[in-house]
Amino acid sequence: MSNKERYILPSLSEGRKRSRNEKDVIYGASSALDALSDVGIGKKYYIRTYGCQANVRDGETLAGMLEMMGYEKTDNEREADVLIFNTCAVRQAAEERVFGEIGSLKKFRMDNPDKIICMCGCMPQEEVVVERILNQYPQVDLVFGTHNIYRFPELLKQVLEERQRVIEVISEEGRVFEDLPVRRSTQGKAFVNIMYGCDKFCTYCIVPYTRGTERSRKIEDILKEVKSLQEKDYKEVILLGQNVNAYGKDLGMEDGFTDLLIACAETGIERIRFYTSHPRDYSISTIEAMKKYPNIMKSLHLPVQSGNNEILKRMNRGYTRERYFELFDDMKERIPEITFTTDLIVGFPGETEEEFLDTLSLVDHCQFDMAYSFVYSPRSGTPAANMQDDVSAEEKKDRLFRLNEKLAKYANEKNQAYVGKLVKVLCEGSSKKNKDVYTGYSEENKLVNFTGPKGLENQIVEVEITEAHSFSLDGKALV
Numbered sequence: 509m510s511n512k513e514r515y516i517l518p519s520l521s522e523g524r525k526r527s528r529n530e531k532d533v534i535y536g537a538s539s540a541l542d543a544l545s546d547v548g549i550g551k552k553y554y555i556r557t558y559g560c561q562a563n564v565r566d567g568e569t570l571a572g573m574l575e576m577m578g579y580e581k582t583d584n585e586r587e588a589d590v591l592i593f594n595t596c597a598v599r600q601a602a603e604e605r606v607f608g609e610i611g612s613l614k615k616f617r618m619d620n621p622d623k624i625i626c627m628c629g630c631m632p633q634e635e636v637v638v639e640r641i642l643n644q645y646p647q648v649d650l651v652f653g654t655h656n657i658y659r660f661p662e663l664l665k666q667v668l669e670e671r672q673r674v675i676e677v678i679s680e681e682g683r684v685f686e687d688l689p690v691r692r693s694t695q696g697k698a699f700v701n702i703m704y705g706c707d708k709f710c711t712y713c714i715v716p717y718t719r720g721t722e723r724s725r726k727i728e729d730i731l732k733e734v735k736s737l738q739e740k741d742y743k744e745v746i747l748l749g750q751n752v753n754a755y756g757k758d759l760g761m762e763d764g765f766t767d768l769l770i771a772c773a774e775t776g777i778e779r780i781r782f783y784t785s786h787p788r789d790y791s792i793s794t795i796e797a798m799k800k801y802p803n804i805m806k807s808l809h810l811p812v813q814s815g816n817n818e819i820l821k822r823m824n825r826g827y828t829r830e831r832y833f834e835l836f837d838d839m840k841e842r843i844p845e846i847t848f849t850t851d852l853i854v855g856f857p858g859e860t861e862e863e864f865l866d867t868l869s870l871v872d873h874c875q876f877d878m879a880y881s882f883v884y885s886p887r888s889g890t891p892a893a894n895m896q897d898d899v900s901a902e903e904k905k906d907r908l909f910r911l912n913e914k915l916a917k918y919a920n921e922k923n924q925a926y927v928g929k930l931v932k933v934l935c936e937g938s939s940k941k942n943k944d945v946y947t948g949y950s951e952e953n954k955l956v957n958f959t960g961p962k963g964l965e966n967q968i969v970e971v972e973i974t975e976a977h978s979f980s981l982d983g984k985a986l987v
């Protein structure tokens with residue numbers, strides 16, 4: 509690569525700014541790709557995605573664009589002509605892993621000057637990350653962020669033709685791009701973005717800075733995508749947003765998420781799920797819609813993060829422990845069969861043992877089907893990173909251990925109750941661990957590994973549960 513370089517660098521303070529109007533929906537964003545359709549003929553690409561489903565969906569867009577350019581997918585990074593690290597900025601440890609993996613490719617890249625290494629996703633939205641790339645990782649040829657993913661083909665072409673390193677990260681964004689190509693990564697179920705960004709500014713979270721202002725797709729564009737998936741025999745859609753309950757607020761809709769959910773249910777697609785909900789914006793109408801429509805799955809991921817009011821306040825979560833219980837109990841009363849999962853953080857700055865015990869008692873009350881638990885990870889640029897972190901590493905580790913023990917106990921108890929029962933599983937194909945066993949998720953969002961005759965992929969199959977573990981069920985198909 510020559511020393512010609514082109515940089516547009518990120519700024520987290522610009523990322524804080526909020527602006528949005530409806531004119532910012534851009535249609536036909538893929539038409540420019542026609543001119544690039546032969547760039548990748550005879551070449552291969554490899555994408556490694558980290559983090560949440562929003563990133564998985566972005567990875568599908570990148571794959572769609574690369575295939576429109578003529579590239580073919582490979583699962584072997586060493587034979588790829590273009591390697592993409594589609595990154596997540598939520599935790600420091602995940603960032604270090606990405607740097608470790610890119611670091612290990614230095615010699616490989618230097619020995620193969622025609623290979624292109626790209627970094628995109630949330631990490632490049634942070635100044636410190638781009639600075640580190642500039643100073644220590646010359647093997648990275650192209651860096652772009654979450655807001656200009658649509659520019660990827662053009663940027664890649666610049667890198668290839670002009671032999672220059674390109675860094676283009678835009679920090680403040682209020683636009684929605686429609687009609688970008690997509691190569692779906694899952695069989696039978698598909699991720700559908702309903703909105704982008706987040707305006708909640710929880711004090712520990714970097715997402716409002718890296719993904720910009722909340723901006724909803726128009727309901728008609730979402731329904732068009734859902735109907736087209738249905739026509740292609742997809743059985744399940746997963747509606748995605750950082751905070752789905754806020755859907756439509758920026759478009760002036762009063763109860764936008766419920767309206768959208770009902771409209772999706774009325775398309776008749778077999779299964780609908782949604783991630784992620786926020787307890788702050790939950791409306792009773794959403795719970796009633798879940799109850800009324802059999803194709804809206806009765807499983808809810810409702811992150812609580814902490815069971816202590818003082819910590820919730822310092823996290824800027826916008827609800828109390830009592831409000832969470834009210835919501836949780838109300839949902840259980842209206843939909844008794846509903847399953848619940850959540851996210852929990854231990855060791856938030858200043859968390860005392862008593863405050864942590866409130867989290868344990870919240871878990872005792874809710875008895876979640878499953879939970880993702882984390883030790884607090886400071887993110888530079890967020891308010892919590894400036895709070896005094898006086899919980900020792902040892903205490904954090906101990907709290908996580910005690911929390912996980914409790915979570916595993918309830919998860920196991922919940923799963924044991926399924927033994928001998930029948931569940932409906934959307935078969936996603938063979939399990940990664942055992943090719944002779946199928947895998948998929950039940951309506952209750954339980955991971956089920958099961959045996960059955962050939963040809964069940966992409967079908968909803970009745971499965972009898974024979975054994976239960978803390979995080980999965982085993983069974984046999986009744987076909």
Ligand code: SF4
Binds near residue numbers: 709713714751
């Ligand atoms: S709701 Fe809070 S935790 Fe979730 S993405 Fe927004 S700021 Fe982050």
